[in-house]
Amino acid sequence: MNLVPQIFAGLTTGSFFAIIGVLLTLMAQLTRVVNFSQVAFGMFGGFVGLWLESGRNNMPVWLGAIVAIIVTAGLSAIVGWIIATWLPNAQMAARSAVTVSSLLILVSTGAVLFGASHNNYKPLLPSVPITITLGDTDLIVTYNMIALVLLSLAVVIVMQIVLKKTMFGVRLRAISDRQGAAELLGVNVKMLNVGIWAVSGAIISIAISFLPSTISNDYISFSLLIIPGAAAALVGGFKNMWLALVGGLVIGVLQNIIASNPNPTIAGLKDWVVFILILVFLLWNQRKEVWDVAR
């Protein structure tokens, strides 16, 4: 069986997972939070945008997408502000716990506001597939896929440049390493934290607006796309963005290959890919023991 078309098709979801993974890595590194409501923010903002586009509101799709981005960034910033204000020195688990609560709030509020059924999805990008023939294999490429792959690459490259090459990036890294020390140097740690949350919210919203309409848009299961994203981040140990990128792509591709298996039992295993991958990765990663804060 020629796997190349399947691999190609898996790149769409794969690069979406990769973007989530990269953003989770960024936030874990800079703000010491594993943000479980990352996708839920984007979902909520997206539904606000969709609601404006649909029915009597009849807003153009592009404007709806912009509103979605702003709402998502704003919501994300609010949670970031809450954590930065009240839990500045708490452990990572305590800070991340807040995002589990905000995940619950977003999903249940979404259900109350927008009803249980989901709206018709008007994609931002044309869903006409382009067929590329490579030798005797037909590869189907969509605009969604191109946009998502490019976005995932762009996010990693831009973040790397900002963090490693600019003075601003040095500041960002300083607040994550020694928050107290950075504060003494006159860095406004709180606002930088909130800024990171807003930016990551905006990026996830852009990524969601590029998704094809075939991806689940039911509140709960959509918000739980954070799981493959977190698995991708785990591949990079919540430290390395490039590995998170690769991890996300591999998960997307693997899921797609398994899902396309004609045997339904094997195809059903698609849901276990992420879990098994996480376990294997953790087992492999166990060689080193890491201790909590120095002294």
Place this chain on the structure above:
Amino acid sequence: MSPANQDSKNVTSSLVNQSFVHKGYAPLSMGVVAVIIGVAILFIPWIANDFSFTRVSQVLIMMTLLLGLGIVTGTAGMIALCQMTFAAASAWVIEWLEVNVGPNAFGEASFFIYLIVGAVVATIIGIVVGLPALRLRGVNLAVVTLSLAFAFDLTIVYFGFPANKANVQITRPFGIGSSSAKEDMFPITILIILVVAIVAVALVYMQRSRWGSSWKMVAYSERGTASAGTSVQVAKLTAFAVSAFVGGIGGGLYELVYQQARPEAFGPYVSIVLYVLATLVGAYLVDMALFGGILSVAIPFILTRLKLPLFWGDIFFGVASIQGLTTGSNLGEDIRRGFRKGKRAKQAEAIAATAAVETHKEIDSVPIPKGTGKPLLVVENLTVAFGAVKANSDVTLTVTEGTIFGLIGPNGAGKSTFIDAVSGVLPHHTGSVVLDGVKLDKLSPSRIARTGLRRTYQQDRVPETLTVGAYLKFIARGKASRADIDEILEFFGCPTYYTPLSVVDVGTRRLIEVAAGVASKPKLLMLDEPAAGLDHEQHIAFGERLRQVPTKYGVTLLIIEHDLDLVRSVTTELTVLNFGEVLASGSQEEVLSNKEVLKAYMGETEMM
């Protein structure tokens, strides 16, 4: 000591002793109270109807799930998002046994055998998942459990529960009928109350056991746990396994009521709600788990009556839990604090006063111990590098058995790094460390502690959630009897056995840490600035006590200290570190008169 002083001591210490008497029957009485409340609810007329037994059962099932989750999220401080998966796994196993082994295959009480099997299977899943997830720090457990919950849910939806597929119902034990009417639900509810009471009492005892102490310790400090000779992984894994077992029991109780499981009841969303609810109420407390159970049933009940979407309840839980998380508290702790407010402040004052008197108390003076002459700890060419910086470079020293060895040097000289490396929390060092003939280099911190080398930390590693006695008992790992612990506490002038550590001030906590180290009867105890936070007189009294430790308790000491008076009054031999290297080594008199040492300590100018 002046008579007035003596007087105030008597008053305060009697106050302290009165305040912290042991409440041995508390868990049992709590269980009984839970049973009484459960029964009482059933006979309040305006909610008692045909559904009221089902509702009480729902409350108790939720309480069980929350109790289990509370161990991981509350006591051990981790995020776990698959409690419903454990319940589902157990329910699935029970149904499978019902279908394939048959109802009542082992007599009328077969259900309870199936229940235990289901809970054990849930525990096994917990251990398999926990083993890789709990080894590393961070929120891995949250990611792993969420992905497990997700995958398991989809699989259950796909394959279905056995009873539903075979179109049968779980047979209730003791011939109880299968209807949801009062006459059948009454005995079922009584059975559930009994099971939950047993679980609750068992968990309260477990919280007070070694395991319970290790869970509280690991939530507070992983290094502290390892240095106490307890494996961090084992502590976390036992917490997670017990949590999974109790979750499995919860799933079994669900079967007792509904007799057929529906996949929707066990999805990842429900696990998330449960986690949020657990953090909101403080589910590690039995009464609060019950309260959480009541909330989870009462709020949807009220919303249904008001014809509002049920999701409002979840929004409320989410908002309330963020409020709790950001204040570092939960409903249970807030309520308890409200009750104790005045009492606690008085207790803290009383303890501070006693401690001040006790720690100033003069005791029989003994000379500086001479030691047995046998080398106990031999460190050769120990080098620790952080990148290009060498924090320790070729440090070689020998500690003689039965002495007090001083390690001194200016700030940043690498003293604490030395202790970290020797005690195993810095894995990347070169050179060799041998304690009483045993090579320690490749051992984990907890193994090193069990080999007989203990340490204290510069910052306090004493969890507020324990009592003084429970802390000493945990650190001592069975090396000290109750009488020994009381004796050591008195010797060091520490608060009494049942004093909660939360009311003890930081300076006294350091002393308690030292007392705990001594109680563990190690071959060598390394103290990292133990006297920081004590005033000058307390310093002297502390020195007097330290001098007695090697002969009285058979514990050799290595002490890092900045106060040269204390160093002079207790140490037999000294090593001075400067910029990570050994500057001088030898007997105390020799080293303290060494010009280089003085220069490093006082600076060039003062020497001129």
